[in-house]
Amino acid sequence: MKILLLGKNGQVGWELQRSLAPLGELVALDFDSPGPWSANFARPESLAATVREVGPDVIVNAAAHTAVDRCESEAEHAHALNAAGPAVLAREAALLDCWLLHYSTDYVFDGSGTAPWVEDSPTGPLSVYGATKLEGERALRSSGCRHLIVRTSWVYSVRGGNFAKTMIELAQRRERLAVVDDQVGAPTGAELLADWSAHLLRTVQARPELAGTYHAVANGHTSWHGYARHVIERARAGGLPIKVAPDAIDAVPSSAFKTAARRPLNSRMSTRKLRETFGLATPPWETGVDRMVDEMLDRRLTTTNL
Numbered sequence: 001m002k003i004l005l006l007g008k009n010g011q012v013g014w015e016l017q018r019s020l021a022p023l024g025e026l027v028a029l030d031f032d033s034p035g036p037w038s039a040n041f042a043r044p045e046s047l048a049a050t051v052r053e054v055g056p057d058v059i060v061n062a063a064a065h066t067a068v069d070r071c072e073s074e075a076e077h078a079h080a081l082n083a084a085g086p087a088v089l090a091r092e093a094a095l096l097d098c099w100l101l102h103y104s105t106d107y108v109f110d111g112s113g114t115a116p117w118v119e120d121s122p123t124g125p126l127s128v129y130g131a132t133k134l135e136g137e138r139a140l141r142s143s144g145c146r147h148l149i150v151r152t153s154w155v156y157s158v159r160g161g162n163f164a165k166t167m168i169e170l171a172q173r174r175e176r177l178a179v180v181d182d183q184v185g186a187p188t189g190a191e192l193l194a195d196w197s198a199h200l201l202r203t204v205q206a207r208p209e210l211a212g213t214y215h216a217v218a219n220g221h222t223s224w225h226g227y228a229r230h231v232i233e234r235a236r237a238g239g240l241p242i243k244v245a246p247d248a249i250d251a252v253p254s255s256a257f258k259t260a261a262r263r264p265l266n267s268r269m270s271t272r273k274l275r276e277t278f279g280l281a282t283p284p285w286e287t288g289v290d291r292m293v294d295e296m297l298d299r300r301l302t303t304t305n306l
Contacts, residue, residue, distance in 0.1 A: 001205070004056035005029065006039050006089075007063030011157040012103060015194035016062055023198060027054050031063070039063070041085030042077070051092040058099040058201055059089055064133070068107070069260040071129040082132035083139065090143035099146045099204065101197060104213075106153040106185060108134040111264020114184075118270045119151075119213045127261035137213070148200055149213040150193070153267045154227075156288075157190035158295050163224070164231040165296065171232045171244045181225035181251035185267030186217040189288035196280060203278055210277055215269040218285035225251040230286065231293050238297040 001024030007013040008028035017028050029039035029050070037053065038046035041063060051059065064082055065071055071078040086102055093100040107130030108123045125131040140147045156162040164187075170177055196216050204210050222230070229249055236242040254263060271282045 001025070001058060002054070002056045003027065003058045003060060003201075004051065004054045005060045005062065007061065008033075010062055010064075010066075011155055011160055011162075011190040012193055013062035014159050015157065015190045016060060016197060019194040019198040020060065020201075023202060024057070027056070041081045044084060044088045047085060047088050048092050051089065051096070055096065056098055058101065059093055060101045060197065060201075061086060061089055062103060064103065065129070068127060068129045068263070071127065071132070072260040075128050075132075078128050078132045079135070082129070083135035086136035087139035087143070090140045090145045090147065093145035093147070094143045097146070099148070099201065100140060101148045101150065101201060102136065102140055103193075104137050104149050104151045105130065105133050106151065106267040106269055107264060108137065108151070109264055109266075111183075111266045113266055114268070115266075116268040116270040117215070117266075119215060119273055126264060129261060130264075146204075146208060146211050148204065148211060150197065150200070150216050151213065151269065152188050152193055152216050153185045153269060154187045154217075155190055155193065156187055156292060158292055158299070159190075163227065164289065164292060167228040167231055168235045168240065168242075168293070168296070171235070171242045172240065173243065175243055175245070176248045176250065177228065177244055178250045178252045178256060179225040179228040180254050180257065181223040182253050183263055183265050183267065184221050184223050186219070186221050186269065187227055187285045187289050188216070188218045189292065192218065192283070192288055196274070199280060200278060214274045214277070215271050216274055217269045217271060217282070218288055219271070219282040220285050221268050222285065223251075225249065227289070231289060234290055234293040235297065238294065240297060
């Protein structure tokens with residue numbers, strides 16, 4: 001199997017380089033990859049040419065404009081990465097009769113209610129980011145290509161910046177923090193997503209009728225406030241000099257912070273379809289987050305010792 005991975009240096013893309021390698025020959029590209037092939041989503045002609053020249057059996061698209069607030073002021077760029085680019089990939093995948101795995105988001109929903117969203121729940125994005133990601137989904141479905149759309153939420157990894165790192169850094173400098181408590185979702189590790197993705201791709205090779213949309217998030221849910229408290233206490237228990245006291249992490253509504261893009265309040269997502277179709281488990285969100293924090297602490301200790 002020949003796999004073309006796009007967005008190799010993002011959080012999910014980095015982990016996919018590991019998880020997809022055992023499946024076959026892997027060609028991993030990013031926007032600025034050197035060499036003969038272009039993965040620049042702002043140049044659709046060269047993106048299409050890359051797909052044709054590589055001639056993959058599977059395309060995995062982990063590229064996206066995920067800076068939610070910047071998408072509001074960079075709508076054209078967001079559309080190129082999240083909608084127009086995926087449409088080109090879907091068209092080329094249909095022509096080559098290859099598979100396309102594409103990642104989407106809880107932001108395609110309006111965040112109302114408290115029930116977990118299922119794959120066929122009505123969509124209603126609140127932001128440019130959510131709207132362009134939804135347009136990308138629709139491009140795949142209308143293209144006729146064999147596809148998997150994996151919707152996820154609150155993705156993190158040790159690589160790069162993330163919410164947990166920010167909270168731990170702030171907790172070392174400040175005596176009081178305010179964190180939003182009316183947005184609820186499931187922190188989901190890029191590593192876990194990558195492992196699920198490899199399993200899905202291997203399975204659909206033998207069972208193409210399983211193509212479609214799946215929700216893939218860790219088990220359980222929490223608010224950003226609950227998430228912050230959890231990682232800070234984990235870091236404190238790990239010996240990090242935390243200044244903020246446990247009772248000095250204030251829970252505040254979303255309205256306390258002005259942001260360019262509206263966030264969905266309810267990002268709960270049902271994984272029943274994923275679990276029952278592919279026989280996969282969804283570990284508790286705390287399991288992956290604890291592992292991430294512990295790895296961050298280990299890296300900090302190693303760097304200090306050096």
